[in-house]
Amino acid sequence: MRASESFLRRRALWGSFAGGCLLIAAASSVFVTLGIVYVLVTESMGFFAQIALLDFLTDTQWTPVFENAHFGVMTLVSATVTVAGIALAVSIPAGLALAIYLSEYARREVRETVKPCLELLEGVPTVVYGYFTLLFFTPLLQTFIPGLEGFNMLGPGMVMGIMILPYTASVSEDAMRAVPSGLREAGYALGYSRFRVAMRVVVPAAFSGITAAFILGMSRAVGETMVVAIAAGQNPNFSFNPTEGAATITAYIVQMAMGDLPHDSIAYQSVFAAGIVLFVITLTFNLIGFFLRRRFKEVY
Amino acid sequence: MTQKSFHDQHVTQLSPKTEPTPNTQRESLAAEVRKLSFWYGETQALKEITLSIAYRKVTALIGPSGCGKSTLLRSFNRMHDLYAGNRYSGEICLFPENHNLIDLDPFMVRLRIGMVFQKPNPFPKSIFENVAAGLRIQGVQNKKLLSDRVEQALRDAALWEEVKDRLSQSAYGLSGGQQQRLCIARALAPQPEILLLDEPTSALDPIATAKVEDLITEIRHRFTVIIVTHNMQQAARISDFTAYMHLGKLIEFAPTGELFTTPQETLTRDYITGRFG
Numbered sequence A: 001m002r003a004s005e006s007f008l009r010r011r012a013l014w015g016s017f018a019g020g021c022l023l024i025a026a027a028s029s030v031f032v033t034l035g036i037v038y039v040l041v042t043e044s045m046g047f048f049a050q051i052a053l054l055d056f057l058t059d060t061q062w063t064p065v066f067e068n069a070h071f072g073v074m075t076l077v078s079a080t081v082t083v084a085g086i087a088l089a090v091s092i093p094a095g096l097a098l099a100i101y102l103s104e105y106a107r108r109e110v111r112e113t114v115k116p117c118l119e120l121l122e123g124v125p126t127v128v129y130g131y132f133t134l135l136f137f138t139p140l141l142q143t144f145i146p147g148l149e150g151f152n153m154l155g156p157g158m159v160m161g162i163m164i165l166p167y168t169a170s171v172s173e174d175a176m177r178a179v180p181s182g183l184r185e186a187g188y189a190l191g192y193s194r195f196r197v198a199m200r201v202v203v204p205a206a207f208s209g210i211t212a213a214f215i216l217g218m219s220r221a222v223g224e225t226m227v228v229a230i231a232a233g234q235n236p237n238f239s240f241n242p243t244e245g246a247a248t249i250t251a252y253i254v255q256m257a258m259g260d261l262p263h264d265s266i267a268y269q270s271v272f273a274a275g276i277v278l279f280v281i282t283l284t285f286n287l288i289g290f291f292l293r294r295r296f297k298e299v300y
Numbered sequence B: 001m002t003q004k005s006f007h008d009q010h011v012t013q014l015s016p017k018t019e020p021t022p023n024t025q026r027e028s029l030a031a032e033v034r035k036l037s038f039w040y041g042e043t044q045a046l047k048e049i050t051l052s053i054a055y056r057k058v059t060a061l062i063g064p065s066g067c068g069k070s071t072l073l074r075s076f077n078r079m080h081d082l083y084a085g086n087r088y089s090g091e092i093c094l095f096p097e098n099h100n101l102i103d104l105d106p107f108m109v110r111l112r113i114g115m116v117f118q119k120p121n122p123f124p125k126s127i128f129e130n131v132a133a134g135l136r137i138q139g140v141q142n143k144k145l146l147s148d149r150v151e152q153a154l155r156d157a158a159l160w161e162e163v164k165d166r167l168s169q170s171a172y173g174l175s176g177g178q179q180q181r182l183c184i185a186r187a188l189a190p191q192p193e194i195l196l197l198d199e200p201t202s203a204l205d206p207i208a209t210a211k212v213e214d215l216i217t218e219i220r221h222r223f224t225v226i227i228v229t230h231n232m233q234q235a236a237r238i239s240d241f242t243a244y245m246h247l248g249k250l251i252e253f254a255p256t257g258e259l260f261t262t263p264q265e266t267l268t269r270d271y272i273t274g275r276f277g
């Protein structure tokens, strides 16, 4: 009787202790996020006191350190969106094909060799991808595309598409493999071919996981810095033309961070304003992902 | 009468060359298992099973857990071929052609033989699309025909009245029992020559179970059904023939009434009187 009472008491204590730890862990992630937002907002306050929001969003020039400074953030956004768009255009088909192959076709030994290799891509320092793009991939592309500039958005976009394969392919493959085998068997039992089972049963059933994978990849592509800073150039250029070079938001931020700007200068503050835009873009993608996942929530 | 004409027609169309089986068999059998053995890798799960499946009758497979009922059932639609290392020997002959389905292309076999699993497993699609899935792959494209056959299958599965106003809604909105009847409708829609049911009611409550049993009784005159069940009352209620299996062997096979009232084998008797294990 006594023993069980003390056991219950101990268990309750442990329960609340463990609960408390988990709460702290969960809360700290919220606090960090809030802290980042706080810094971004307060630091850019000074910026928006001097630059009208409308100009910020509609001007098509970004020349923060010029005599006649312009702060049209769309200049940077255009490059960010173009590069990320190219990355996704490469990564969605390649990632899906790879994930379907690994999950539905490959024998176990093949999968267990290829997957670690794929995940190794994640460990390659992005600066390596950057110089690989600048020194090898762009010259290679220039042999096919004559008008391609030395700094351009196409090369970095495509390389980034490969770079985010660990997210897009590997995470979608995890989602596909989590589809219960009973669902696959239901397809096969109707006479479905392997391909039909993959496309009509597995992919729809893993849809939310696949979306999550691509949203993750997209966020990564939007936030990626090194590759674009090295291979897409540092010249703000309002353009969606992938053959031209253009600075993305992240490339601009890192460029400013490397110079030593006085902290109260408007150019310094513009870094945080650009940062907010980056934050909003990423947040938007995550929200889209969230709603897509809710819309296609899988129930096994 | 209808049976005879059905078969004669098929015999002349499909298999003029294959060796003829005795007429009596051809009229009454949908399939025949001959010395079928099966191995999961090294472990033998079926040992020289020989069993006849009567045409448009319900055959029940009963026996203790692990005796190989599911393994035998899943041999009929070559489900084992999906996994590496599995091996068959022996024959499962499909009538009237008398083709050994172990030698046929498994994808073709599955087009002819439908299956319903223990756990309801509808696709993440609408109710309509779930039932239409098997028809589409058989090449039915005509919209009117498609919806007629979906309706017929849902009626056969005793689900039509419950879902006719929500055909375009997700199948996951249905209850477990409804989902299982949806899976039955999905399997019935392409008019399979044999319908395999692997403990179709074991995940269902008694009312849902009764509905499934009733629908099997309703369709038994139009489909050949093989059902695995743990529930002996269920086997007694709905089947025409019962096979009792034990440790991968077929111990006894007889018309259901006979097997349950006058079992010939001690193992069978022990099992059905509950003295087993």
Ligand SMILES: Nc1ncnc2c1ncn2[C@@H]1O[C@H](COP(=O)(O)OP(=O)(O)OP(=O)(O)O)[C@@H](O)[C@H]1O
Pocket (backbone or CB within 6 Å): B040, B043, B045, B063, B064, B065, B066, B067, B068, B069, B070, B071, B072, B230
């Ligand atoms: N994938 C597998 N790999 C290896 N052995 C298996 C596999 N599936 C089943 N077995 C073995 O084969 C034998 C028959 O299994 P089976 O699933 O056919 O039994 P069952 O009669 O359907 O049992 P239950 O009533 O529990 O469903 C069992 O001994 C089982 O352990």
Ligand SMILES: [Mg+2]
Pocket (backbone or CB within 6 Å): B069, B070, B071, B228
């Ligand atoms: Mg079983």
